[in-house]
Amino acid sequence: MTEILTSVTLADVARAAGVSKMTVSNVINNKPGMTEKTRARVQRAIRGTGYVVNPVARALAGKSSNMIGVLTPRLNWPFVSEILHGASVTAEAAGLNLAIFTTASNVTLERERAGLLRTLADGVLLVIPSEDEHAILGDALPVVTLGAQGKRTVQVDNHAGGRLAAQHLIDLGHRRIAHIAGQHSQLRDASEREEGFFAGLRGAGLNLPAEYLEEGEFSEEGGERAARRLLTLAERPTAIFAANDRSAIGALRAAQALGVRVPHDLSILGFDDIHAARVTDPPLTTIRQPLEEMGETAARLLIDLIRGSQPAESHIRFPATLIVRGSTAPPGTQVRPLLNVASTEEVRVSP
Numbered sequence: 001m002t003e004i005l006t007s008v009t010l011a012d013v014a015r016a017a018g019v020s021k022m023t024v025s026n027v028i029n030n031k032p033g034m035t036e037k038t039r040a041r042v043q044r045a046i047r048g049t050g051y052v053v054n055p056v057a058r059a060l061a062g063k064s065s066n067m068i069g070v071l072t073p074r075l076n077w078p079f080v081s082e083i084l085h086g087a088s089v090t091a092e093a094a095g096l097n098l099a100i101f102t103t104a105s106n107v108t109l110e111r112e113r114a115g116l117l118r119t120l121a122d123g124v125l126l127v128i129p130s131e132d133e134h135a136i137l138g139d140a141l142p143v144v145t146l147g148a149q150g151k152r153t154v155q156v157d158n159h160a161g162g163r164l165a166a167q168h169l170i171d172l173g174h175r176r177i178a179h180i181a182g183q184h185s186q187l188r189d190a191s192e193r194e195e196g197f198f199a200g201l202r203g204a205g206l207n208l209p210a211e212y213l214e215e216g217e218f219s220e221e222g223g224e225r226a227a228r229r230l231l232t233l234a235e236r237p238t239a240i241f242a243a244n245d246r247s248a249i250g251a252l253r254a255a256q257a258l259g260v261r262v263p264h265d266l267s268i269l270g271f272d273d274i275h276a277a278r279v280t281d282p283p284l285t286t287i288r289q290p291l292e293e294m295g296e297t298a299a300r301l302l303i304d305l306i307r308g309s310q311p312a313e314s315h316i317r318f319p320a321t322l323i324v325r326g327s328t329a330p331p332g333t334q335v336r337p338l339l340n341v342a343s344t345e346e347v348r349v350s351p
Helices: 010-017 021-028 036-049 055-060 078-093 107-120 131-137 158-171 188-203 220-231 245-257 291-306
Strands: 067-072 097-102 123-127 143-146 153-156 177-181 213-215 239-242 267-272 285-288 315-318 321-324 345-348
Touching: 010 021, 010 036, 021 036, 067 078, 067 107, 067 291, 078 097, 078 123, 078 245, 078 291, 097 107, 123 291, 143 291, 153 158, 153 291, 158 177, 158 188, 158 239, 158 267, 158 285, 158 321, 177 188, 177 220, 177 245, 213 220, 220 239, 220 245, 239 245, 245 267, 291 315
Parallel strands: 067 097, 067 123, 123 143, 143 153, 153 315, 177 213, 177 239, 239 267, 267 285
Antiparallel strands: 285 321, 321 345
Protein backbone atom coordinates (compact mmCIF):
# COMPACT_ATOMS: atom_id res chain seq x y z
CA MET A 1 0.00 0.00 0.00
CA THR A 2 1.06 3.61 -0.57
CA GLU A 3 -1.00 5.32 2.10
CA ILE A 4 1.49 5.39 5.00
CA LEU A 5 2.68 8.65 6.48
CA THR A 6 3.67 7.54 9.99
CA SER A 7 5.04 4.26 11.38
CA VAL A 8 1.45 3.08 11.78
CA THR A 9 0.51 0.94 8.79
CA LEU A 10 -2.70 -0.01 7.06
CA ALA A 11 -2.20 -3.52 8.44
CA ASP A 12 -2.08 -2.11 11.98
CA VAL A 13 -5.43 -0.43 11.44
CA ALA A 14 -6.89 -3.64 9.94
CA ARG A 15 -5.77 -5.71 12.95
CA ALA A 16 -7.18 -3.14 15.40
CA ALA A 17 -10.52 -3.11 13.57
CA GLY A 18 -10.65 -6.86 12.94
CA VAL A 19 -11.09 -6.40 9.17
CA SER A 20 -8.98 -6.79 6.04
CA LYS A 21 -6.58 -4.18 4.68
CA MET A 22 -8.83 -3.86 1.63
CA THR A 23 -11.79 -2.98 3.87
CA VAL A 24 -9.72 -0.27 5.58
CA SER A 25 -8.67 1.09 2.18
CA ASN A 26 -12.28 1.10 0.98
CA VAL A 27 -13.40 3.06 4.04
CA ILE A 28 -10.57 5.58 3.64
CA ASN A 29 -11.48 6.06 -0.03
CA ASN A 30 -15.23 6.36 0.70
CA LYS A 31 -15.99 3.35 -1.48
CA PRO A 32 -19.64 2.18 -1.51
CA GLY A 33 -20.74 -1.16 -0.10
CA MET A 34 -19.52 -0.69 3.48
CA THR A 35 -22.04 -0.96 6.31
CA GLU A 36 -22.20 1.94 8.75
CA LYS A 37 -21.12 -0.44 11.53
CA THR A 38 -17.97 -1.42 9.60
CA ARG A 39 -17.18 2.18 8.71
CA ALA A 40 -17.52 3.24 12.34
CA ARG A 41 -15.29 0.36 13.51
CA VAL A 42 -12.56 1.27 10.97
CA GLN A 43 -12.76 4.97 11.80
CA ARG A 44 -12.39 4.20 15.50
CA ALA A 45 -9.32 2.09 14.71
CA ILE A 46 -7.85 4.89 12.60
CA ARG A 47 -8.28 7.34 15.47
CA GLY A 48 -7.02 4.86 18.03
CA THR A 49 -3.84 3.95 16.11
CA GLY A 50 -3.07 7.50 14.95
CA TYR A 51 -2.92 6.40 11.31
CA VAL A 52 -2.65 9.29 8.83
CA VAL A 53 -3.29 9.05 5.11
CA ASN A 54 -0.42 10.37 2.99
CA PRO A 55 -1.88 12.45 0.14
CA VAL A 56 1.45 12.58 -1.69
CA ALA A 57 1.75 8.80 -1.81
CA ARG A 58 -1.88 8.52 -2.87
CA ALA A 59 -1.34 10.94 -5.74
CA LEU A 60 1.80 9.13 -6.90
CA ALA A 61 -0.18 5.89 -6.90
CA GLY A 62 -2.73 7.47 -9.23
CA LYS A 63 -5.43 7.89 -6.60
CA SER A 64 -7.26 11.00 -5.52
CA SER A 65 -5.11 13.05 -3.15
CA ASN A 66 -8.14 14.86 -1.71
CA MET A 67 -6.07 18.01 -2.21
CA ILE A 68 -6.91 21.26 -3.98
CA GLY A 69 -3.87 23.25 -5.02
CA VAL A 70 -3.84 27.04 -4.91
CA LEU A 71 -1.46 29.23 -6.89
CA THR A 72 -1.40 32.92 -6.01
CA PRO A 73 1.22 35.66 -6.28
CA ARG A 74 1.17 36.60 -2.57
CA LEU A 75 -0.68 35.88 0.64
CA ASN A 76 -0.24 39.38 2.09
CA TRP A 77 -2.81 40.84 -0.30
CA PRO A 78 -5.95 41.20 1.85
CA PHE A 79 -8.38 40.19 -0.89
CA VAL A 80 -6.42 36.94 -1.40
CA SER A 81 -6.81 35.95 2.25
CA GLU A 82 -10.55 36.66 2.13
CA ILE A 83 -11.00 34.59 -1.04
CA LEU A 84 -8.99 31.72 0.45
CA HIS A 85 -11.04 31.77 3.63
CA GLY A 86 -14.19 31.19 1.59
CA ALA A 87 -12.50 28.47 -0.49
CA SER A 88 -11.14 26.68 2.59
CA VAL A 89 -14.56 26.53 4.26
CA THR A 90 -16.05 24.88 1.16
CA ALA A 91 -13.11 22.50 0.69
CA GLU A 92 -13.16 21.36 4.33
CA ALA A 93 -16.90 20.72 4.18
CA ALA A 94 -16.24 18.44 1.19
CA GLY A 95 -13.43 16.60 3.00
CA LEU A 96 -10.67 18.20 0.92
CA ASN A 97 -7.54 20.14 1.88
CA LEU A 98 -5.97 23.25 0.39
CA ALA A 99 -2.27 23.28 -0.49
CA ILE A 100 -1.28 26.91 -1.07
CA PHE A 101 1.73 27.93 -3.17
CA THR A 102 2.85 31.52 -3.72
CA THR A 103 4.69 32.51 -6.90
CA ALA A 104 5.62 36.20 -6.41
CA SER A 105 4.66 36.52 -10.11
CA ASN A 106 7.97 34.80 -10.88
CA VAL A 107 7.88 32.60 -13.99
CA THR A 108 10.44 30.13 -12.61
CA LEU A 109 8.42 29.64 -9.42
CA GLU A 110 5.20 29.39 -11.44
CA ARG A 111 6.64 26.56 -13.54
CA GLU A 112 8.10 24.73 -10.55
CA ARG A 113 4.97 24.90 -8.42
CA ALA A 114 2.57 24.21 -11.27
CA GLY A 115 4.61 21.07 -11.97
CA LEU A 116 4.23 19.94 -8.35
CA LEU A 117 0.50 20.53 -8.40
CA ARG A 118 0.07 18.60 -11.65
CA THR A 119 1.45 15.59 -9.76
CA LEU A 120 -0.04 16.10 -6.31
CA ALA A 121 -3.39 17.90 -6.59
CA ASP A 122 -6.79 16.84 -7.85
CA GLY A 123 -7.46 20.37 -9.14
CA VAL A 124 -6.12 23.92 -8.90
CA LEU A 125 -7.51 27.32 -7.96
CA LEU A 126 -5.62 30.17 -9.63
CA VAL A 127 -6.06 33.38 -7.63
CA ILE A 128 -5.34 36.41 -9.83
CA PRO A 129 -2.83 34.56 -12.02
CA SER A 130 -0.58 35.75 -14.82
CA GLU A 131 -1.35 34.65 -18.38
CA ASP A 132 1.63 32.27 -18.20
CA GLU A 133 0.14 30.13 -15.44
CA HIS A 134 -2.65 28.90 -17.73
CA ALA A 135 -0.11 27.81 -20.31
CA ILE A 136 2.05 26.12 -17.66
CA LEU A 137 -0.81 24.07 -16.19
CA GLY A 138 -2.35 23.21 -19.54
CA ASP A 139 -5.20 20.68 -19.43
CA ALA A 140 -3.53 18.25 -17.04
CA LEU A 141 -6.19 18.70 -14.34
CA PRO A 142 -9.27 20.83 -13.57
CA VAL A 143 -8.53 24.53 -13.04
CA VAL A 144 -10.76 27.39 -11.87
CA THR A 145 -9.53 30.99 -11.93
CA LEU A 146 -10.43 33.73 -9.48
CA GLY A 147 -10.08 36.47 -12.05
CA ALA A 148 -10.98 37.43 -15.59
CA GLN A 149 -8.87 35.00 -17.61
CA GLY A 150 -9.21 31.27 -18.09
CA LYS A 151 -11.57 28.54 -19.29
CA ARG A 152 -13.50 28.55 -16.01
CA THR A 153 -13.62 31.77 -14.04
CA VAL A 154 -15.22 33.35 -10.99
CA GLN A 155 -15.00 37.13 -10.86
CA VAL A 156 -16.79 40.36 -10.10
CA ASP A 157 -18.19 42.47 -12.94
CA ASN A 158 -15.09 44.65 -13.19
CA HIS A 159 -16.35 46.70 -16.13
CA ALA A 160 -19.62 47.57 -14.35
CA GLY A 161 -17.64 48.37 -11.20
CA GLY A 162 -15.43 50.82 -13.08
CA ARG A 163 -18.48 52.50 -14.62
CA LEU A 164 -20.15 52.70 -11.22
CA ALA A 165 -17.07 54.36 -9.74
CA ALA A 166 -17.01 56.99 -12.49
CA GLN A 167 -20.75 57.62 -12.20
CA HIS A 168 -20.59 58.08 -8.42
CA LEU A 169 -17.87 60.73 -8.69
CA ILE A 170 -19.61 62.47 -11.59
CA ASP A 171 -22.92 62.51 -9.70
CA LEU A 172 -21.13 64.23 -6.81
CA GLY A 173 -20.12 67.01 -9.20
CA HIS A 174 -16.49 66.07 -9.92
CA ARG A 175 -15.10 66.81 -13.37
CA ARG A 176 -11.34 66.60 -12.74
CA ILE A 177 -11.18 62.86 -12.01
CA ALA A 178 -7.92 60.89 -12.06
CA HIS A 179 -7.30 57.15 -12.13
CA ILE A 180 -4.62 55.12 -10.34
CA ALA A 181 -4.59 51.99 -12.47
CA GLY A 182 -3.69 48.43 -11.58
CA GLN A 183 -1.29 46.17 -13.46
CA HIS A 184 -3.35 46.30 -16.64
CA SER A 185 -0.43 45.07 -18.75
CA GLN A 186 -0.52 41.77 -16.79
CA LEU A 187 -4.02 41.38 -15.36
CA ARG A 188 -7.22 41.51 -17.35
CA ASP A 189 -9.20 42.42 -14.23
CA ALA A 190 -7.35 45.75 -14.06
CA SER A 191 -7.96 46.38 -17.76
CA GLU A 192 -11.69 45.73 -17.37
CA ARG A 193 -11.96 48.15 -14.43
CA GLU A 194 -10.12 50.81 -16.38
CA GLU A 195 -12.25 50.28 -19.49
CA GLY A 196 -15.45 50.55 -17.44
CA PHE A 197 -14.18 53.72 -15.76
CA PHE A 198 -13.33 55.30 -19.12
CA ALA A 199 -16.75 54.32 -20.47
CA GLY A 200 -18.41 56.03 -17.51
CA LEU A 201 -16.43 59.22 -18.17
CA ARG A 202 -17.24 59.18 -21.88
CA GLY A 203 -20.92 58.72 -21.09
CA ALA A 204 -20.81 62.04 -19.24
CA GLY A 205 -18.86 63.78 -22.00
CA LEU A 206 -15.60 63.73 -20.02
CA ASN A 207 -12.09 62.72 -21.05
CA LEU A 208 -9.16 61.66 -18.89
CA PRO A 209 -6.09 63.83 -19.52
CA ALA A 210 -2.90 61.79 -19.92
CA GLU A 211 -1.43 63.32 -16.76
CA TYR A 212 -4.45 62.08 -14.77
CA LEU A 213 -3.60 58.40 -15.39
CA GLU A 214 -1.00 56.77 -13.13
CA GLU A 215 0.09 53.18 -12.47
CA GLY A 216 -0.40 52.11 -8.84
CA GLU A 217 0.79 48.47 -8.99
CA PHE A 218 -2.18 47.38 -6.83
CA SER A 219 -0.11 48.28 -3.72
CA GLU A 220 -0.22 50.91 -0.99
CA GLU A 221 3.27 52.09 -1.87
CA GLY A 222 2.39 52.34 -5.57
CA GLY A 223 -0.84 54.16 -4.79
CA GLU A 224 0.97 56.63 -2.56
CA ARG A 225 3.62 57.38 -5.21
CA ALA A 226 0.97 57.79 -7.90
CA ALA A 227 -1.17 60.08 -5.74
CA ARG A 228 1.81 62.27 -4.87
CA ARG A 229 2.41 62.85 -8.58
CA LEU A 230 -1.26 63.62 -9.18
CA LEU A 231 -1.57 65.95 -6.19
CA THR A 232 1.46 68.03 -7.18
CA LEU A 233 0.14 68.81 -10.66
CA ALA A 234 -0.52 72.46 -11.44
CA GLU A 235 -4.22 71.60 -11.80
CA ARG A 236 -4.67 68.68 -9.50
CA PRO A 237 -7.73 66.41 -9.65
CA THR A 238 -10.61 66.78 -7.22
CA ALA A 239 -11.25 63.02 -7.21
CA ILE A 240 -9.25 59.81 -7.65
CA PHE A 241 -10.54 56.35 -8.53
CA ALA A 242 -7.96 53.73 -7.54
CA ALA A 243 -8.09 50.24 -9.08
CA ASN A 244 -8.05 48.56 -5.67
CA ASP A 245 -8.39 49.47 -2.00
CA ARG A 246 -4.70 49.06 -1.23
CA SER A 247 -3.72 51.72 -3.77
CA ALA A 248 -6.63 53.90 -2.57
CA ILE A 249 -5.30 53.65 1.00
CA GLY A 250 -1.88 54.68 -0.32
CA ALA A 251 -3.51 57.66 -2.04
CA LEU A 252 -5.22 58.61 1.22
CA ARG A 253 -1.85 58.49 2.97
CA ALA A 254 -0.30 60.75 0.31
CA ALA A 255 -3.14 63.26 0.62
CA GLN A 256 -2.72 63.43 4.37
CA ALA A 257 1.04 63.90 4.06
CA LEU A 258 0.52 66.77 1.59
CA GLY A 259 -2.16 68.48 3.68
CA VAL A 260 -4.91 67.69 1.15
CA ARG A 261 -8.17 67.19 3.05
CA VAL A 262 -10.32 64.15 2.23
CA PRO A 263 -13.10 64.54 1.22
CA HIS A 264 -13.11 68.40 1.34
CA ASP A 265 -10.29 68.89 -1.18
CA LEU A 266 -10.15 65.42 -2.68
CA SER A 267 -12.48 62.43 -2.99
CA ILE A 268 -10.91 58.95 -3.09
CA LEU A 269 -12.69 55.79 -4.21
CA GLY A 270 -11.26 52.24 -4.17
CA PHE A 271 -12.20 48.75 -5.35
CA ASP A 272 -12.54 45.45 -3.36
CA ASP A 273 -13.98 46.45 0.06
CA ILE A 274 -11.27 44.75 2.09
CA HIS A 275 -11.59 45.02 5.87
CA ALA A 276 -9.06 47.88 6.07
CA ALA A 277 -11.34 50.04 3.90
CA ARG A 278 -13.78 50.27 6.81
CA VAL A 279 -11.27 51.52 9.37
CA THR A 280 -9.36 54.21 7.47
CA ASP A 281 -9.87 57.86 8.44
CA PRO A 282 -12.17 58.70 6.76
CA PRO A 283 -13.64 55.27 5.93
CA LEU A 284 -13.12 54.44 2.26
CA THR A 285 -15.84 54.57 -0.38
CA THR A 286 -15.27 51.54 -2.58
CA ILE A 287 -16.63 49.03 -5.07
CA ARG A 288 -17.32 45.79 -3.24
CA GLN A 289 -16.34 42.33 -4.41
CA PRO A 290 -18.03 39.57 -2.35
CA LEU A 291 -14.62 37.97 -1.83
CA GLU A 292 -15.48 35.12 0.54
CA GLU A 293 -18.52 34.17 -1.51
CA MET A 294 -16.38 34.18 -4.67
CA GLY A 295 -13.89 31.84 -2.97
CA GLU A 296 -16.70 29.50 -1.89
CA THR A 297 -18.18 29.48 -5.40
CA ALA A 298 -14.83 28.82 -7.08
CA ALA A 299 -14.11 25.92 -4.72
CA ARG A 300 -17.56 24.38 -5.35
CA LEU A 301 -17.06 24.70 -9.11
CA LEU A 302 -13.66 23.03 -8.88
CA ILE A 303 -14.94 20.21 -6.65
CA ASP A 304 -17.72 19.51 -9.16
CA LEU A 305 -15.13 19.28 -11.93
CA ILE A 306 -12.88 17.01 -9.87
CA ARG A 307 -15.84 14.69 -9.23
CA GLY A 308 -16.74 14.52 -12.88
CA SER A 309 -19.71 16.90 -13.01
CA GLN A 310 -19.96 19.38 -15.84
CA PRO A 311 -21.00 22.77 -14.39
CA ALA A 312 -23.93 24.62 -15.87
CA GLU A 313 -21.79 27.78 -16.04
CA SER A 314 -18.07 28.07 -16.80
CA HIS A 315 -17.86 31.84 -16.21
CA ILE A 316 -19.55 33.08 -13.04
CA ARG A 317 -19.74 36.84 -12.60
CA PHE A 318 -20.84 38.56 -9.41
CA PRO A 319 -22.42 42.02 -9.51
CA ALA A 320 -20.41 45.04 -8.38
CA THR A 321 -21.73 47.04 -5.43
CA LEU A 322 -20.97 50.65 -4.55
CA ILE A 323 -20.29 51.19 -0.84
CA VAL A 324 -20.48 54.90 0.00
CA ARG A 325 -18.48 55.96 3.04
CA GLY A 326 -16.67 59.10 4.14
CA SER A 327 -13.89 59.46 1.54
CA THR A 328 -16.11 60.85 -1.24
CA ALA A 329 -18.22 64.02 -1.29
CA PRO A 330 -19.04 66.92 -3.64
CA PRO A 331 -16.04 69.18 -4.32
CA GLY A 332 -15.50 71.69 -1.51
CA THR A 333 -17.80 69.89 0.95
CA GLN A 334 -17.04 70.67 4.58
CA VAL A 335 -15.40 67.75 6.36
CA ARG A 336 -18.08 65.77 8.17
CA PRO A 337 -17.65 64.43 11.69
CA LEU A 338 -16.18 60.90 11.69
CA LEU A 339 -19.21 59.71 13.66
CA ASN A 340 -21.46 60.44 10.68
CA VAL A 341 -19.36 59.04 7.84
CA ALA A 342 -19.06 55.42 8.89
CA SER A 343 -22.57 54.59 7.71
CA THR A 344 -22.78 52.96 4.28
CA GLU A 345 -25.21 53.06 1.41
CA GLU A 346 -25.22 50.15 -1.02
CA VAL A 347 -26.18 50.48 -4.68
CA ARG A 348 -26.26 47.15 -6.53
CA VAL A 349 -25.41 47.04 -10.23
CA SER A 350 -26.53 44.06 -12.32
CA PRO A 351 -23.74 42.33 -14.27
